[in-house]
Amino acid sequence: MPAHGTFGVVVTPPDAATLAGWNARTFTFDGVTHVSYRKGSGPGVVVIHEIPGITPTVMRFADDIVAAGFTVEMPLLVGEVGREPSGAYMAVSATKLCVSKEFTTLAVGRTSPVITWLRALGRRLHVDVGGPGIGAIGMCFSGGFALGMMLDDTMVAPVLSQPSLPFAFGSRRRSDLGLSPDDLNRVVQRAADGCQVLGLKYSQDRLVGSRFETLSDVLGEAFIAVEFPSRAKADHSVLTEQRRDAGVAAVVAFLSDKLQGRRA
DSSP: OOTTOEEEEEOOOSOTTTTTTOEEEEEEETTEEEEEEEEESSSEEEEEOOSSSBOHHHHHHHHHHHHTTOEEEEEOOSSOBSOOOOHHHHHHHHHHHHHOTTOOSSOSSOOOTHHHHHHHHHHHHHHHHOSSOEEEEEEGGGTTHHHHGGGSTTEEEEEEESOOOSOOOSHHHHHOOSOOHHHHHHHHHHHHTTOOEEEEEETTOGGGTTHHHHHHHHHGGGEEEEEEOOSSTTOOOTTTTTOOHHHHHHHHHHHIIIIIOOOO
16 A cells, blocks of 8 residues: 555546636545645645535635645545535535544544545655645644644644534533544654644634643643634634634744744
């Protein structure tokens, strides 16, 4: 099994206008295949979408990262590309998430299997574009996935935006980081060795639970928390649907510092 996975057939985008400039291919690792979209130049950053899929606002954010001087790899894990979110669409994607064996949505102290696939995608991206390492940005259900990608030394700029798995039902799930004990120990060691983690959330976002407190406890000063006051009960997606430009700027500054050696 290739350590970095393999890219396969070129995929015709469902909306060429929406995906202008993005190259779509299948990526396979350990028998698991998803379509992934790449665009840009410079150090690599994996952008992992939220529920329900790669929406127009997710694509806008990804294009912002490209414009900042990065090569973005954006896999499609559930849902569609370019489709606007709706209640029904979100429900369908959430159901697929819950029944898929790739994602751990309720169990505590477990690492979602999809993180293994994402790590391989990140390793392959780094092989292709080089640089000091790669970054990753997870959001909502994928918010904690960038943390799991820290198991690889190539991950030097992990960003967690409103991490929401496992779903925050009960105190244990509200504080759980979605990693096995061994994987969490590895992440803690990497943080102790100097790998910082950026987190973003709205202050009253119940889906995040108490994970920021857990992150502060286990990572100490290596965890950089950016919290915005909630303006409405629905505020959740800092970088997309309820976008805060200051949050996007914080992510770009973090990536630039870690991957381009530039401080904002």
